[in-house]
Amino acid sequence: xxxxxxxxxxxSGHVVLWIPKFIYLIIAFLSVIFLLRILVVTQIxxxxxxxxxxxNRLIYSPNDISYLDADTNRNYPGIIDYKKFISLENFPNxxxxxxxxxxxxxxxxxxxxxxxNSESNKEDVAFYNKENYEFWEPRILSTxxxxxxxxxxxxxxxxxxxxxxxxxxxGLLKIQVIVRTG
Amino acid sequence: MVYKRGSSIFFSKKADAxxxxxxNFFELMIVxxxxxxxxxxxxxxxxxxxxxxxxxxxxNAMLVNTLYSSPxxxxxxxxxxxxxxxxxxxxxxxxxxxxYEVQEGGAISYPFAEDKTYPMYYGTIKPIAADKxxxxxxxxxxxxxxxxxxxx
Numbered sequence: 001x002x003x004x005x006x007x008x009x010x011x012s013g014h015v016v017l018w019i020p021k022f023i024y025l026i027i028a029f030l031s032v033i034f035l036l037r038i039l040v041v042t043q044i045x046x047x048x049x050x051x052x053x054x055x056n057r058l059i060y061s062p063n064d065i066s067y068l069d070a071d072t073n074r075n076y077p078g079i080i081d082y083k084k085f086i087s088l089e090n091f092p093n094x095x096x097x098x099x100x101x102x103x104x105x106x107x108x109x110x111x112x113x114x115x116x117n118s119e120s121n122k123e124d125v126a127f128y129n130k131e132n133y134e135f136w137e138p139r140i141l142s143t144x145x146x147x148x149x150x151x152x153x154x155x156x157x158x159x160x161x162x163x164x165x166x167x168x169x170x171g172l173l174k175i176q177v178i179v180r181t182g
Numbered sequence: 183m184v185y186k187r188g189s190s191i192f193f194s195k196k197a198d199a200x201x202x203x204x205x206n207f208f209e210l211m212i213v214x215x216x217x218x219x220x221x222x223x224x225x226x227x228x229x230x231x232x233x234x235x236x237x238x239x240x241x242n243a244m245l246v247n248t249l250y251s252s253p254x255x256x257x258x259x260x261x262x263x264x265x266x267x268x269x270x271x272x273x274x275x276x277x278x279x280x281x282y283e284v285q286e287g288g289a290i291s292y293p294f295a296e297d298k299t300y301p302m303y304y305g306t307i308k309p310i311a312a313d314k315x316x317x318x319x320x321x322x323x324x325x326x327x328x329x330x331x332x333x334x
Binding site for chain 2: 014018021022025028029032033036040041042044046049050053054056057060061062063066075077098099100101102103104105108
């Protein structure tokens with residue numbers, strides 16, 4: 001150690017003394033880059049907006065589950081066409097392939113629709129993007145390992161009228177949407 | 183010990199002061215280089231359009247989804263100034279990029295769900311003038327149409 005204070009050891013002594021300075025410089029440099037990465041927003045969480053838009057689309061679009069008067073071409077958003085709803089029980093259904101088609105980007109959003117007839121207590125279930133819904137559904141529980149964080153779930157229910165042939169009956173439509181976030 | 187002439191810079195009697203000077207100069211150079219690099223990084227981030235592209239691609243994709251959910255005809259002027267960004271409407275996705283990024287791969291896209299009962303506009307909207315271009319959406323029985331519009 002004493003050698004660094006001799007003439008021959010002067011350069012190496014300087015190098016040794018310079019090492020901590022260099023380490024501090026690297027730490028300061030990395031800290032600024034880290035802060036920059038933290039402060040600059042590059043992630044946007046629009047999961048809730050997307051879920052609400054899908055729910056509104058299912059209810060208000062004339063081509064999904066609401067009743068469309070063929071004569072006047074008028075859409076009735078509060079009235080569920082039971083025939084259309086029942087036809088959605090298969091997978092893939094018309095929502096997946098035609099009216100809300102994400103094409104190859106199917107791993108973004110999925111939904112489960114439960115239509116309960118308040119008069120007969122009959123429940124019918126339909127899915128949008130059933131395959132992914134069933135895959136993601138366990139992940140909305142906080143107890144599932146690797147679950148929370150990768151998907152978000154949003155639910156909404158609306159009192160509706162159910163049109164079955166010429167009969168109108170009251171009912172409740174529950175929609176649960178799962179949006180993939182990760 | 184005999185030193186060659188060239189090495190006397192480090193081992194002469196006045197070498198200590200010179201070495202200190204050289205090391206101080208070297209330190210200053212490194213700090214200066216680090217400072218310039220950080221300044222460049224911050225400058226790039228502040229001028230970057232990554233967030234704009236993320237925002238516009240996602241916002242417009244959600245807007246298309248919203249248009250599809252409207253029961254009737256609709257006409258909507260997208261209120262944000264889109265600057266120099268180019269919007270490419272493709273099947274099931276909107277791609278946003280700056281002109282030079284086509285080759286560099288800086289485009290950011292976001293998917294939307296099509297309703298195949300309405301034909302969807304596929305095409306590119308280029309800026310008419312920087313900070314003066316806006317997007318104009320319309321949906322009717324003929325489909326969903328998007329146009330670039332000049333803000334006067």
